[in-house]
Structure formats: structure tokens, C-alpha cells
Amino acid sequence: MPADVADVLGRTALFSGLPPGDLSRIAALAVRRRFARREAVFREGDRADGFFLVVSGGVKIFKLSEDGKEQVLHLLEPGQSFAEATIFEGGAFPADAEALEPTELLFIPKRPFLELLERNPKVALGMLASLSRWLKRLTDLVENLALRDVESRFVLFVAEEMRRRGTPLRDGTVYEIPVGKAVLASRLGTVPETFSRTLKKLQEEGKIRVTGNRIRVLKAAALFGNPVR
Amino acid sequence: MPADVADVLGRTALFSGLPPGDLSRIAALAVRRRFARREAVFREGDRADGFFLVVSGGVKIFKLSEDGKEQVLHLLEPGQSFAEATIFEGGAFPADAEALEPTELLFIPKRPFLELLERNPKVALGMLASLSRWLKRLTDLVENLALRDVESRFVLFVAEEMRRRGTPLRDGTVYEIPVGKAVLASRLGTVPETFSRTLKKLQEEGKIRVTGNRIRVLKAAALFGNPVR
DNA sequence: CGTAGGGTTGAGGTTAATCAAGTATGGTGG
């Protein structure tokens, strides 16, 4: 018995706060779709005629180079939306998206949603806020890739993740890698080998303790102190 | 005698196509501001209470690391808008902006513009399209920084610039660096030394000819052919 | 058990940053 679609929408960052009427109008457009682990949601260049909301599971958005290197742009959790921008721009997805585990998405088709937007400034403002958040995230990613080394990128990533879930990072905080180290490495703009060595180094310095996918922060201050050499 | 502000607005990517009524309502909010070469438009962390349109001159948006390294995110020309996203999100600019030459901007204050947006879906849709374009640009930047070497980044940058100005890149095409090589180097995610060597190498390979700030493409096909080794 | 996937470790190579000089270029004042 699937939860009512309008309820699901109301729990997304994009649509939370909208009146029930709007929610049910949007719900009427939504299509539920399921994906297996590793299944493609879309590929770069595919015709884009709508956007997605994560109901359950997880999705990675990434770029591939011709020689097969991968850069993860975003890791998506339930409640987040993605590919919104494609409905206002060109007709093609600018990156790949793939399910990280069995995943349920809502697909919102472009045409009817755009019509809804035109008579619904409140929804439009929510969409503007959402795109602005994406912009901020990408700006941070550029900053990290261009100006920081792998260690700093990792530390800042964890700090940001903890902040997002309301548990600021201090001594004793535990971060559990939700997606596998190879995926996280790609999100950090590096390869598994380098990421592994980075964790090892931090552990040897006594700043963290790594147990499988669990990372316990031992000296939060030292994590941030060192990079500024 | 400055051109009528509404006319200027109508010539921006963001507001072109709007009816005169909307344009004059927006024009009523706009404030003209002038900046000298090298003058800061805003600094990262400054309270953001509006966004900007370039009337004349040029602006660079960039990130600075603690140790002074710079990554240029965007280079703006007349007709372009920037920092729109800040009016929907947090209160602070996420990067620095600086005039590259004597520059005239229009500043649109946040509050009254948001009110205008709420009753004006057409303007909101234009804004959504604009943010989507920014998203695309940043995605491309991440792709370039993460997955390509300096030479490819340069080649793709020139190709994209020529495309934007309607002169597709072919043998004989001339690209004139509009901002100085150091600024372009930073936009490409490298330093002047490396950029200089990259140009030298391409020239020695007979693919381009560099004369000051003018770059003549000699063998367009070869420019794209080689990177895929 | 045996294998596959995920992760780690080691050795070596590569790209590009850094450091340090040197060479235009252009504007300014004498």
C-alpha cells in the first residue's frame, strides 16, 4: 500500500509548504517508477521531458569522460528532487543518473508541470529556491575540486553531511559512508586508491578511526586545523 | 544621456521577451552603479540583497582559497545577469565579483523584485530559465576541471565561446582573449605559466597561431582530434 | 570451499604547480 503521492510530495524539499490543493494537482501528474541497483535512470544526452523526486533508495548523478573516468556530481536521498533544470532548458540530460540501490522515484513530466507553473507563482518560487540550492552545491563542488586537496575535500564533505543532518561535527561524531567508498571517492574527485590512502593517513595521525564504512571523528579541531599549512 | 533603463533590461538574456509593462516595473526598481577596473562588486560572505545586470564592461566571479589561489567561475559580458540565485537562498554571496574594466551595472534589490515575481509568472519563468543556464555552465565547469586536462579545457572553452557568439570554430577562426591571459588561465583552472606553455605547445604543433591576445585556429580538426589519445 | 566484489597496498609515472628569472609592453613623467 503505497503512501498517498500527495503526502510524499509534501515531504520533499521542493514542494514542502505547498497547500494541499497544489500538492494534489502535482500528484496527478506524477508517475511512480522503480529502479534496480545499478540501473540507469537516464543517460547523458537522453531526451529530457521531465524531472524526478526520490521516494526511497538513492541515486548518483555523474559525468563520464570519453576514456571512462567518472565524476559524481550529486548523491541523492529520499525527499530530494533532481533534473529540474532540464525542463527549462535544452531537451537533453547533461549527465548520467543511476540508482545506487533499489530505488523508487516519482517522475514529473515537463509539459503539464510547466503549465501548472505558469498559473502558480508559489510553485515557481519553490522551484527557484530549489535551483538556487543546486547552484550553491555545484559552486561548492567547483571550489573543492579547484582549490583544495583530497584530504580537505573529504573533511569538508563529512562536515557538510553532518551539518545537513543536524549533527554538527565534534569529537566522537560517527559518519557512516552510505554509498561505498568507490562512489564517495568519485564524488570527491579522486580514485579509490587515493581515497583509501587519505583515510589511512588521517587514521595514523589519530584524527579519525575507520571501521568498515564507519568513520569516527576523534579530533575534530585537528581535522580542520592541518589543511591550512 | 543614459539609454532608457527599460530598454537596457529588454536587451538582457534574463528579461528579453517581456512585455513593456513588466520591463518598466522592473526598471523602476533598478539602480545604476559604476565600478572601476579591479573594483569589487561584492565579496564572498557579503550580505546579498539583490542581483546584478551587466550594462557595459565586464565582471569576473571567482572563489578564493585561504592561501590565495583563485578559481574564476564565470566571466560576464554586457546583457548578462549574475547573483540571481542569492535572492532565493541564504543572505550571503557565495563568491567574489570584481570588475575587469570600467563597468556599469544595474542592481535589482531583492525585496521588491520578489514581490514582483509573485504576481508575475512570466518573469518567474524567465528567472527559472536563467538559473538553469547557470546550472548547465557550472556542470560543464565541473566536468572540465575533473575530467579533462588543461589543453582540452582550453580548446573546449574557445569552441564554446565561438559558438555563443555564432561563429562556429573552423580553420581560420580568430579568438581574441578579452580579459587577459591570467584571468583566462584562472577560468581554466590553471596558472599563467601552465597556460602559456599550453599555448606554446599548440602553436608548435601547428594547430593555432598566437599573436598577443589573438589566437588564430589553424587546424580545427586537430585541436579536437588529439585529446582523445 | 571457491569466487566475486570491494577495498587496500606498493611501485612508478605524469600532469601541472611552484619557484625563480627573464622578456616584452605600455603608460608616465621628465
Place this chain on the structure above:
DNA sequence: CCACCATACTTGATTAACCTCAACCCTACG
């Protein structure tokens, strides 16, 4: 008009971060 200076750019030598390749380990699971 020239000497001067600042700025922009180039060139060379060295270094550092990180990637690549290859082997290995380990745990889960059939």
C-alpha cells in the same frame, strides 16, 4: 622623445600531488 617603472607574460628547473597499474587481502555468500 626617451628613460623609467609597473604590469603582463614567458621560460626553465624543480617539486608535489595524485593517478595508474598490478598484486593482494578480506569478507560475504552461494
